[in-house]
Amino acid sequence: MIRINQDVAAALLFIAFGAVGLYVAWSYPVGTAVRMGPGYVPRLLCWAMIGLGVLVGLKGLGSSGVRVERWAWFPLILLSLAVLAFAGLIERAGLVAATLALVLIGARAGHEFKFAEVGVLAVFLAIGSVLLFKTGLGLPMVGIPGIY
Amino acid sequence: MELLANLALGFDVALGWQNLLFCLVGVLLGTLIGVLPGLGPVATVAMLLPITFYLPPIGALIMLAGIYYGAQYGGSTTAILVNLPGESSSVVTCLDGYQMARQGRAGAALATAALGSFFAGSVATVVIVLFSPPLTEFAKKFGAAEYFSLMALGLIAAVVLAHGSVLKAVSMIFLGLLLGLVGTDVNTGLQRFTFGIPELADGIGFVPVAMGLFGIAEILANVEKKEGRSVMAVITRLWPTREDFRQATPAVLRGTAIGSILGVLPGGGALLSAFAAYTFEKKIAKDPSRFGKGAIEGVAAPESANNAGAQTSFIPLLTLGIPPNAVMALMVGAMTIHGIIPGPQVMTQRPDLFWGMIASMWIGNLMLVIINLPLIGIWVKLLKVPYRLLFPTILLICAIGVYTLNNSVFEVGLTALFGILGYAFYKFGCEPAPLLLGFILGPLMEENLRRAMVLSRGDPLVFFQRPLSLTMLLMAAALLVIIILPAVRKKREEAFQE
Numbered sequence: 001m002i003r004i005n006q007d008v009a010a011a012l013l014f015i016a017f018g019a020v021g022l023y024v025a026w027s028y029p030v031g032t033a034v035r036m037g038p039g040y041v042p043r044l045l046c047w048a049m050i051g052l053g054v055l056v057g058l059k060g061l062g063s064s065g066v067r068v069e070r071w072a073w074f075p076l077i078l079l080s081l082a083v084l085a086f087a088g089l090i091e092r093a094g095l096v097a098a099t100l101a102l103v104l105i106g107a108r109a110g111h112e113f114k115f116a117e118v119g120v121l122a123v124f125l126a127i128g129s130v131l132l133f134k135t136g137l138g139l140p141m142v143g144i145p146g147i148y
Numbered sequence: 149m150e151l152l153a154n155l156a157l158g159f160d161v162a163l164g165w166q167n168l169l170f171c172l173v174g175v176l177l178g179t180l181i182g183v184l185p186g187l188g189p190v191a192t193v194a195m196l197l198p199i200t201f202y203l204p205p206i207g208a209l210i211m212l213a214g215i216y217y218g219a220q221y222g223g224s225t226t227a228i229l230v231n232l233p234g235e236s237s238s239v240v241t242c243l244d245g246y247q248m249a250r251q252g253r254a255g256a257a258l259a260t261a262a263l264g265s266f267f268a269g270s271v272a273t274v275v276i277v278l279f280s281p282p283l284t285e286f287a288k289k290f291g292a293a294e295y296f297s298l299m300a301l302g303l304i305a306a307v308v309l310a311h312g313s314v315l316k317a318v319s320m321i322f323l324g325l326l327l328g329l330v331g332t333d334v335n336t337g338l339q340r341f342t343f344g345i346p347e348l349a350d351g352i353g354f355v356p357v358a359m360g361l362f363g364i365a366e367i368l369a370n371v372e373k374k375e376g377r378s379v380m381a382v383i384t385r386l387w388p389t390r391e392d393f394r395q396a397t398p399a400v401l402r403g404t405a406i407g408s409i410l411g412v413l414p415g416g417g418a419l420l421s422a423f424a425a426y427t428f429e430k431k432i433a434k435d436p437s438r439f440g441k442g443a444i445e446g447v448a449a450p451e452s453a454n455n456a457g458a459q460t461s462f463i464p465l466l467t468l469g470i471p472p473n474a475v476m477a478l479m480v481g482a483m484t485i486h487g488i489i490p491g492p493q494v495m496t497q498r499p500d501l502f503w504g505m506i507a508s509m510w511i512g513n514l515m516l517v518i519i520n521l522p523l524i525g526i527w528v529k530l531l532k533v534p535y536r537l538l539f540p541t542i543l544l545i546c547a548i549g550v551y552t553l554n555n556s557v558f559e560v561g562l563t564a565l566f567g568i569l570g571y572a573f574y575k576f577g578c579e580p581a582p583l584l585l586g587f588i589l590g591p592l593m594e595e596n597l598r599r600a601m602v603l604s605r606g607d608p609l610v611f612f613q614r615p616l617s618l619t620m621l622l623m624a625a626a627l628l629v630i631i632i633l634p635a636v637r638k639k640r641e642e643a644f645q646e
Binding site for chain 2: 032033035036037041046048082121129
């Protein structure tokens, strides 16, 4: 069985990037070395990525290497969700709703979560960001739709 | 005498009340964020970049430079007081700084760091003033081939001098170059790697990349660690004793010299300077065993070195237009957004900007000393805020920052994506800094490569026939060969171990 150490994992990532890039860039005109087409450099780089990935991988297989630590999936998903929720809400529901969503979802990722504490923080940050960015800096944002 | 006239112009610009204010705000904000554990200068600058886009170009660059030193300085405060390096270059400061703090000499350690940094910053400013004009003259001789070779040399040197696996770092550079190509091809108008997404037609924004890889990924890496705070040291007496001064002064001088030189090198800057200065102090000390137990030289030397290095790393950026490290790559991005193309022409076309920025560096350093020693109490209070409340706040600043940049929801999502990618890199032991360098240099390198090839009618030998270009390529090759030699590799690993 292949041990997945840091190098092997990184190698797979690099090769994947190179392969996807090559697949996408396949239709781009390559041109000649004198008049390089828009596909020349991308293809060169993608092959280099694959080559480097293979080298990194061989190095990883040849040694025991550093094991990949367990991923903390829960915080990863929550924090990403928090940012995506902000992105989804900012234009539809305004800065206040987006801030509340980001803080309330994001804070769950920590080791401790006390609702009262996070609630106060979220409200404080929502008011603060509206005051700072909308009132203070005058950025074109909506605080609460229909109200401010 | 021209130098003095230039400096006068610089101070004229930097001392305008508006620019003084931008400098002050930058320094304060930088320190504020830099003090927070786990946020280094790259993350801090990336986070605060969007604020500066509403300012005039000079003000924006002055503020960004201020943010950079502020963050650097804030990092050392955290390192000394709670043994948590806010950034990688403060790791060394932790060793002796925290020990000093535990012995009740926290005040002396902080004051030494501040005064040493100020001295180093002043010297580095002079170095920039002296060396920028000749380097700029030199850079004016560059054609497309030279630029391509210079960038190749810069990228390779950045890898060799950075820590971690060379092979992985090279891969990260290539990945950065590849990501830099996304968007419309300038020569033909072809949409490359855009996957039909209209927002990608102008390329991937560098703010989402930097914010994701450095800001969000750092939060992710920190959140999963258990929140174990070391006991905070109490500050009793701020001013160092006469004996402290006697021991620290030569260390500050040596640290400044080392930092000023290493900062200019690609991949150099604060981190390498601090490590080198600490190792050097330990080597020449009469009693090396004192180090790690609260030797004041162990704080004075690396702190001076990192500040000197942070500042002289502006030299390649301002004269050649080549960013030597990740923070400078962010500066390139900031300049480009303001319509300034970094390179030798900046000094002749925008002397006010060039010299104003340099003068403001010195002023910024002065402000750091004057403001931060009295304000230390406030920073300490900030350190007591638990991380579980800090990280949602930081996350929010990142999200709002990216959004306000272009009012683009898409870029906020992209930031989340790069956050996840950055977390993967962290888990796979890949440094993200080379990727950012490659990302910034990618489009420039492609353009110069294509132009050089057209000019030489497709003769790839053009890179070897022009003496300057050849020299740089040979240097790059030599660096690569050297690093592959097993003996050197072992030495290098040792150097970064210490």
